[in-house]
Amino acid sequence: MGGKTNIWQGTLALMVLETLESMGSLHGYGIARRIEQTRGGLLSLNYGILCPALLKLEQEGAIVSDRASRKITDAQSSTS
Amino acid sequence: MRRLRALWIRICGTLGNKRESMELDEELESHLQMHIEDNVRSGMSEAEARRQALTHLGGLEQTREAYRERQRLPGLETLCQDVRFGLRMLLKSRGFTVVAVLTLGLGIGANTALFSVLNAVLLNPLPYPHAEELVTVHAAKQNFNEGSISYLNFRDWQRDNKALAALAVSRGTGYILTGTGASEEVRGELVSSDFFPLLGVKPVAGRLFASHEDEIGQEPVAMISSGFWKRKFGAQPDVIGNPLMLDGRDYTIVGVLPATFNLAISNFRASDVYVPIGQFQNPALNDRSAGLGIHGIARLRPGVTLKQAQADMERVSRNLETTFPAEDQGIHAKLVPFKESLVRDVRPLLLVLMGAVGFVLLIACVNVANLLLARANARAQEFAVRSALGASRARLLRQLLTESLTLSVLGGVLGLALAALGTRIIVKMLPENLPRETGIHIDWLVLCFTALISLASGILFGFAPALKMFKRDVQSTLRLGGRSIGSANNRTQDSLVVFQMALALVLLIGAGLMIRSMVKLSNIDPGFHSRGVLTFGLEAPPAMSGAGPDAIRAYLREAQRKIAMTPDIEAVCFSWAALPMMSDDEQSFWLEGEPKPGNQNAMRSSIRYLVGADYLRVMGIPLLKGRFLSEADDDRAPRVIVIDEVFAKKFFGNVDPIGKRIHLDQFDDAATVIGVVGHVNQWGIDNDAVNPLRAETYQALMQLPEQQLSLVAFGMDALARSKSGAIPSFKGIESSVTQMNHEQVVYNPEAMDDVVSETLSSRRFAMTLLAVFACTALVLAIIGMYGVISYIVGQRARDIGIRMALGANRGEVLRWVLRRGSRLALTGAACGFLAALVLSQVIAGSSLLYGVRPYDPWTFTGVTALMMAVALSACHVPARRATRIAPMKALRTE
Numbered sequence: 001m002g003g004k005t006n007i008w009q010g011t012l013a014l015m016v017l018e019t020l021e022s023m024g025s026l027h028g029y030g031i032a033r034r035i036e037q038t039r040g041g042l043l044s045l046n047y048g049i050l051c052p053a054l055l056k057l058e059q060e061g062a063i064v065s066d067r068a069s070r071k072i073t074d075a076q077s078s079t080s
Numbered sequence: 081m082r083r084l085r086a087l088w089i090r091i092c093g094t095l096g097n098k099r100e101s102m103e104l105d106e107e108l109e110s111h112l113q114m115h116i117e118d119n120v121r122s123g124m125s126e127a128e129a130r131r132q133a134l135t136h137l138g139g140l141e142q143t144r145e146a147y148r149e150r151q152r153l154p155g156l157e158t159l160c161q162d163v164r165f166g167l168r169m170l171l172k173s174r175g176f177t178v179v180a181v182l183t184l185g186l187g188i189g190a191n192t193a194l195f196s197v198l199n200a201v202l203l204n205p206l207p208y209p210h211a212e213e214l215v216t217v218h219a220a221k222q223n224f225n226e227g228s229i230s231y232l233n234f235r236d237w238q239r240d241n242k243a244l245a246a247l248a249v250s251r252g253t254g255y256i257l258t259g260t261g262a263s264e265e266v267r268g269e270l271v272s273s274d275f276f277p278l279l280g281v282k283p284v285a286g287r288l289f290a291s292h293e294d295e296i297g298q299e300p301v302a303m304i305s306s307g308f309w310k311r312k313f314g315a316q317p318d319v320i321g322n323p324l325m326l327d328g329r330d331y332t333i334v335g336v337l338p339a340t341f342n343l344a345i346s347n348f349r350a351s352d353v354y355v356p357i358g359q360f361q362n363p364a365l366n367d368r369s370a371g372l373g374i375h376g377i378a379r380l381r382p383g384v385t386l387k388q389a390q391a392d393m394e395r396v397s398r399n400l401e402t403t404f405p406a407e408d409q410g411i412h413a414k415l416v417p418f419k420e421s422l423v424r425d426v427r428p429l430l431l432v433l434m435g436a437v438g439f440v441l442l443i444a445c446v447n448v449a450n451l452l453l454a455r456a457n458a459r460a461q462e463f464a465v466r467s468a469l470g471a472s473r474a475r476l477l478r479q480l481l482t483e484s485l486t487l488s489v490l491g492g493v494l495g496l497a498l499a500a501l502g503t504r505i506i507v508k509m510l511p512e513n514l515p516r517e518t519g520i521h522i523d524w525l526v527l528c529f530t531a532l533i534s535l536a537s538g539i540l541f542g543f544a545p546a547l548k549m550f551k552r553d554v555q556s557t558l559r560l561g562g563r564s565i566g567s568a569n570n571r572t573q574d575s576l577v578v579f580q581m582a583l584a585l586v587l588l589i590g591a592g593l594m595i596r597s598m599v600k601l602s603n604i605d606p607g608f609h610s611r612g613v614l615t616f617g618l619e620a621p622p623a624m625s626g627a628g629p630d631a632i633r634a635y636l637r638e639a640q641r642k643i644a645m646t647p648d649i650e651a652v653c654f655s656w657a658a659l660p661m662m663s664d665d666e667q668s669f670w671l672e673g674e675p676k677p678g679n680q681n682a683m684r685s686s687i688r689y690l691v692g693a694d695y696l697r698v699m700g701i702p703l704l705k706g707r708f709l710s711e712a713d714d715d716r717a718p719r720v721i722v723i724d725e726v727f728a729k730k731f732f733g734n735v736d737p738i739g740k741r742i743h744l745d746q747f748d749d750a751a752t753v754i755g756v757v758g759h760v761n762q763w764g765i766d767n768d769a770v771n772p773l774r775a776e777t778y779q780a781l782m783q784l785p786e787q788q789l790s791l792v793a794f795g796m797d798a799l800a801r802s803k804s805g806a807i808p809s810f811k812g813i814e815s816s817v818t819q820m821n822h823e824q825v826v827y828n829p830e831a832m833d834d835v836v837s838e839t840l841s842s843r844r845f846a847m848t849l850l851a852v853f854a855c856t857a858l859v860l861a862i863i864g865m866y867g868v869i870s871y872i873v874g875q876r877a878r879d880i881g882i883r884m885a886l887g888a889n890r891g892e893v894l895r896w897v898l899r900r901g902s903r904l905a906l907t908g909a910a911c912g913f914l915a916a917l918v919l920s921q922v923i924a925g926s927s928l929l930y931g932v933r934p935y936d937p938w939t940f941t942g943v944t945a946l947m948m949a950v951a952l953s954a955c956h957v958p959a960r961r962a963t964r965i966a967p968m969k970a971l972r973t974e
Contacts, residue, residue: 027111028107028111029115046138047136047137048142048146049146051104051107051147052147052149055147056086056150059086060083060086061082061085062082
């Protein structure tokens with residue numbers, strides 16, 4: 001599955017965490033838009049890539065989800 | 081940690097519910113809506129906005145797929161699916177499953193059980209810190225490779241060596257305990273102070289012996305075992321400092337050893353009480369030439385190798401040889417690693433058995449592989465369809481292997497249950513010389529072993545059918561439409577059966593050789609009649625300790641008379657020194673006319689029995705010439721000696737030995753030979769013939785010098801023969817003895833029959849297990865043979881039908897099937913025969929055989945014939961079935 005993305009493994013996770021830390025709780029769509037914006041439109045992030053990445057972060061306990069919006073966990077924000 | 085957490089959630093996701101997919105759908109939907117709204121806001125038409133959003137999303141189904149793969153573990157999911165499918169298939173054909181699981185269970189169970197023995201005995205590390213540095217120490221001398229060390233030599237070795245961190249000695253003994261409840265015999269060990277510190281043993285109460293406490297003339301102190309502490313003192317901590325009366329002397333208890341301390345090495349056995357070696361009440365303790373049954377243990381200095389240590393001890397021994405030529409000539413220290421001295425006797429036996437049991441598992445695997453092959457033919461259709469629908473070879477192989485692994489895991493579980501049972505049976509059967517039997521149980525290493533062999537066998541028997549499956553052409557299989565492929569050759573199956581037969585024959589020959597050895601051994605005459613003879617220990621009351629020689633002789637006569645009056649006792653005799661197959665002792669001597677040798681080691685030696693007049697009657701040893709010792713041969717009569725036939729032949733040749741005189745070491749007057757008796761197998765039935773020390777002498781107990789006679793009362797052996805031929809009742813003897821004096825004790829009763837059979841116990845153990853394994857192997861191989869022949873008959877039913885329709889008679893069909901079977905059996909037997917020729921050399925190398933050559937023609941031909949007969953009768957059943965095929969029916973079903 002990792003082979004389908006053009007983004008380095010782990011880079012996407014960092015971008016997501018960075019976004020969530022600066023913006024607070026966000027919807028998945030919001031995260032995607034924000035990442036595209038901050039990269040000045042150089043990156044087109046389709047949801048098929050973002051969605052499993054978000055799930056991975058959630059499984060690892062880095063973020064928590066509440067229905068469709070996500071926010072960073074305490075442990076993660078204090079270490080990052 | 082985070083990875084683990086994610087993995088755990090994914091495993092849960094795989095096994096858990098499907099609720100999440102609803103949430104995903106909702107989220108995707110809202111995501112899409114937001115995107116469309118954004119697009120509309122930026123000026124697109126509704127339709128364009130939707131189209132753009134959908135493109136950007138990158139495919140709904142792919143997203144779902146990616147999400148699902150992340151949510152769960154795809155590999156695990158397929159595995160679960162395959163296992164579930166496999167289990168369903170196994171449930172569908174119950175007969176096959178039961179046979180396969182039972183076969184595997186037997187094979188794996190036998191392996192696990194034996195491995196748990198092997199693990200406890202050979203592999204487990206000894207429970208001592210740096211156990212690899214521990215060695216046992218002996219004195220190598222003329223007749224004893226690992227003889228006992230004299231106390232004075234021990235002190236010199238201890239002082240002069242540079243390679244050992246510590247050297248300690250021990251010697252087993254027995255005491256009468258009085259003043260603490262009823263008087264009883266307790267097992268004791270005399271040890272030097274370094275014994276426990278060297279092993280790293282710490283006391284649970286009190287202290288160990290202090291460094292000079294073990295010297296001669298120190299205050300009597302004692303340590304006790306935890307068991308003894310509990311039994312006698314209720315584990316009271318204030319027992320330290322209390323007196324303990326042993327053999328009428330007061331010892332102060334200074335410490336208690338931990339309950340975990342349970343060492344049994346060379347002559348040392350864990351005991352009730354431990355006393356410093358300097359307390360040994362034997363005047364010969366200060367005699368440099370007297371070994372007295374003392375053996376040592378030592379710890380090498382860190383970094384010193386065994387070879388270096390041995391060389392250093394050699395230097396010390398050589399120095400002593402020059403300083404004390406009379407006593408120490410030819411005496412050398414010998415070091416043997418702990419592990420080696422524990423396992424060297426049983427290692428070959430266990431390895432041979434492990435090999436045998438491995439063969440059994442192989443045969444079991446081959447059997448299951450054969451069953452699977454037959455099934456694979458039946459399932460060819462199923463797999464052809466799957467592969468036509470796009471399943472890759474890897475996927476199919478994976479499923480087949482999952483199925484066979486499921487089988488093997490089931491077999492492994494059953495095997496573990498059987499092993500738990502089998503281990504218990506094996507522990508009961510274990511010969512006494514197998515060390516550390518208490519440690520035999522199923523631990524994690526055994527579990528790993530079971531898991532490993534289960535999986536390995538699963539892969540082993542799973543691969544053959546899987547590979548065969550792929551050789552098939554999908555199209556032609558589909559076209560055949562599920563009918564069996566009669567033309568497919570059975571070469572794989574045939575060679576598997578041949579392989580099985582060969583393995584089984586090897587095992588059968590091995591077992592046959594062992595059984596022949598055992599038969600040979602049981603026909604050997606030990607030289608005495610053990611039936612109806614009981615041996616036991618007797619200790620005089622502590623009051624006798626200071627008595628003079630006349631009082632002791634009077635006591636011995638009285639005790640013998642009292643015991644002889646016990647009902648059903650025909651004869652009683654006391655013995656000191658050696659007893660056949662139980663204890664040994666030697667007598668140094670020189671013949672009359674020879675100059676007196678300069679030292680003890682230059683003298684001739686023989687086994688020494690010190691007995692009473694009734695010894696021949698009790699033991700049933702034949703008198704060949706002259707007379708035996710009599711009651712009249714006592715301290716007032718001239719010194720006499722009786723020799724055995726081996727002695728007579730070795731030292732007197734054809735000359736009549738009666739009247740010849742022998743000078744015995746440590747006696748001033750020469751002894752006159754008065755009689756010749758039959759030879760007794762001192763060293764056990766199987767080892768006597770090869771022992772260098774075989775000449776035997778008998779001396780009268782009553783003619784012992786005063787110094788030694790005083791020791792006799794502290795523990796001698798007694799032998800009693802019953803009138804009826806039954807084992808004499810120990811209870812009866814005990815009551816006769818206590819009637820005479822309640823402070824004297826009898827202990828350790830042992831039927832002579834048991835003693836004799838004990839010397840063969842490890843052979844019997846190996847033989848029984850090998851025979852059981854060989855029979856299992858034979859049964860499995862025969863089942864395999866039967867299965868394959870039945871399968872062939874089933875496949876060739878139409879063929880046979882046509883032949884019969886064309887006029888073949890039943891006899892011809894029968895012969896055809898039998899020829900097929902016997903060809904397999906013969907090929908297998910030929911391979912097995914050759915393999916057995918090679919492998920029986922291994923058994924021969926392990927000294928498990930006795931009186932049988934490793935290529936014993938009788939065993940080889942007999943066993944091969946037996947196996948052929950059994951194999952052919954196994955073929956006969958399907959062959960008969962073939963003759964009953966009705967031609968019309970066979971033709972119609974096709």
